[in-house]
Amino acid sequence: MASDLLSPGTPVAPETPGDTIPRRGRRPDRLREPWAVRWLLRVVTVGYVFFLVAWPTSLVFRNAFADGTQGVLDALTDESVRLALQLTAEITVWSVLINLVFGVTIAMLLVRYRFPGKRLLSALIDVPLSVSPVVVGLSLLLVYNGRDGFLGTTLESIGVQIIFSAPGMVMATTFVALPLVIREVVPVLQEIGDEQEQAARSLGANAPQTFRRITLPAIKWAVVYGVVLSLARSLGEFGAVKIVSGNIVNQSQTATLVVEQKYQNFEQTSAYVVAALLAAAAMVCLVVVAILRPKESS
Numbered sequence: 001m002a003s004d005l006l007s008p009g010t011p012v013a014p015e016t017p018g019d020t021i022p023r024r025g026r027r028p029d030r031l032r033e034p035w036a037v038r039w040l041l042r043v044v045t046v047g048y049v050f051f052l053v054a055w056p057t058s059l060v061f062r063n064a065f066a067d068g069t070q071g072v073l074d075a076l077t078d079e080s081v082r083l084a085l086q087l088t089a090e091i092t093v094w095s096v097l098i099n100l101v102f103g104v105t106i107a108m109l110l111v112r113y114r115f116p117g118k119r120l121l122s123a124l125i126d127v128p129l130s131v132s133p134v135v136v137g138l139s140l141l142l143v144y145n146g147r148d149g150f151l152g153t154t155l156e157s158i159g160v161q162i163i164f165s166a167p168g169m170v171m172a173t174t175f176v177a178l179p180l181v182i183r184e185v186v187p188v189l190q191e192i193g194d195e196q197e198q199a200a201r202s203l204g205a206n207a208p209q210t211f212r213r214i215t216l217p218a219i220k221w222a223v224v225y226g227v228v229l230s231l232a233r234s235l236g237e238f239g240a241v242k243i244v245s246g247n248i249v250n251q252s253q254t255a256t257l258v259v260e261q262k263y264q265n266f267e268q269t270s271a272y273v274v275a276a277l278l279a280a281a282a283m284v285c286l287v288v289v290a291i292l293r294p295k296e297s298s
Contacts, residue, residue, distance in 0.1 A: 057279055064276035067269050075273035083250050084258040084274075091166065091241075091254065092234040095173040099230050103181025104223060108215075110182075111189040128178050136175050137243030144168060144244075164246040169254065172240035177233040181226035188222040189215075225289055232285035236278055 065072060075081060110122055128136065143149050145163045146156035155162060162168045196218075200210045216223075238256040245252040253261065255274050262271035 060272055060279060061276045063268070064272040066272070071269045072273050075270040076277075078270060080250055080253065081255075081258055081262075081270060081274055084253045084255050085277075087166070087169075087253070088235065088255040091169050091173050092231060094170045095177060095234045096227055096230050098170070098174045099177050099181050100223070100227055103178070103226060103230075104185055104219075107182050107185035107189060111186055112194060125179050125182055128176050133172070133176050133237065133239030133241075134243065137172055137240035140168060140172055140175070140240070140244050144171075163244050164248075164252060166252075168244040169241050169252065172244045173234045173237045176237050176240055177230040180229040180233060181223065184222045184226035184229070185219050188219045192218045221292055224292055228285045228289050228292075232282040235281050 106121075106125065110118065141149070141163055144152040144155065146152045146161060149163070152162060160167075162171065196214050197210050200214050205213070236256060237254075238260075241254055242257055242260075245254070245257065247253060247257050247261075249261070255278055259271045259274045259278075262268070262274070
């Protein structure tokens with residue numbers, strides 16, 4: 001029978017003209033696309049990625065170095081650029097930490113527990129991916145502004161300012177990167193199941209011990225993958241941060257806002273240098289993800 005012939009350890013007989021059993025690891029000829037179709041798909045895919053991603057991005061790097069290394073050094077030593085990069089790093093770190101804690105917690109809630117409204121909560125988590133960041137910024141402005149915001153007036157009365165300050169920028173950045181950790185951890189939790197966690201609890205382990213010794217080692221690469229994606233997304237956030245920050249030079253400007261301001265002020269070398277720096281950081285994140293993913297599968 002065919003199943004016997006394909007079982008592990010059974011030698012594969014050489015193909016004969018009348019043989020209908022495909023060799024292991026090789027698609028039968030009748031299922032393979034014509035070579036013209038395969039090459040057409042490759043050309044379309046490579047052309048799409050080249051003209052939409054690779055070429056425009058490479059031009060940013062070329063323009064960043066148009067004035068040589070001195071132009072890059074002048075741009076990076078500009079006080080407004082330096083403060084914007086520092087603020088971007090601080091906001092990104094806080095955003096990633098918040099999304100790490102709440103992302104893993106929400107993923108555990110969605111996979112390990114049943115409760116009313118679970119599907120609605122799962123759908124709401126994807127909202128940041130579907131709405132414009134500008135909408136996110138306006139929403140936060142309506143709730144947390146100190147003049148007539150729903151919560152902002154109360155918070156400012158006790159000395160807590162959200163809008164036009166760092167907390168608002170952290171909230172906006174955290175919002176847009178919220179689903180990334182969750183959507184990486186949820187499939188892994190579903191795949192590993194909860195049998196080992198139940199066994200640990202039956203042996204007397206409490207919840208923190210079960211999470212630290214059983215759950216976390218199983219999901220660690222998914223967590224790292226989500227954190228790296230969240231980091232890349234947070235570095236490049238623009239629309240929501242622009243609305244809640246006020247875009248004040250040397251005070252509430254992030255790197256993306258500096259790029260816009262420099263470009264509009266005809267300081268194009270500085271704009272391209274900062275943009276290239278952000279692109280390089282995102283590429284490093286993607287390379288790290290590409291390196292980590294095979295380790296996760298192994």
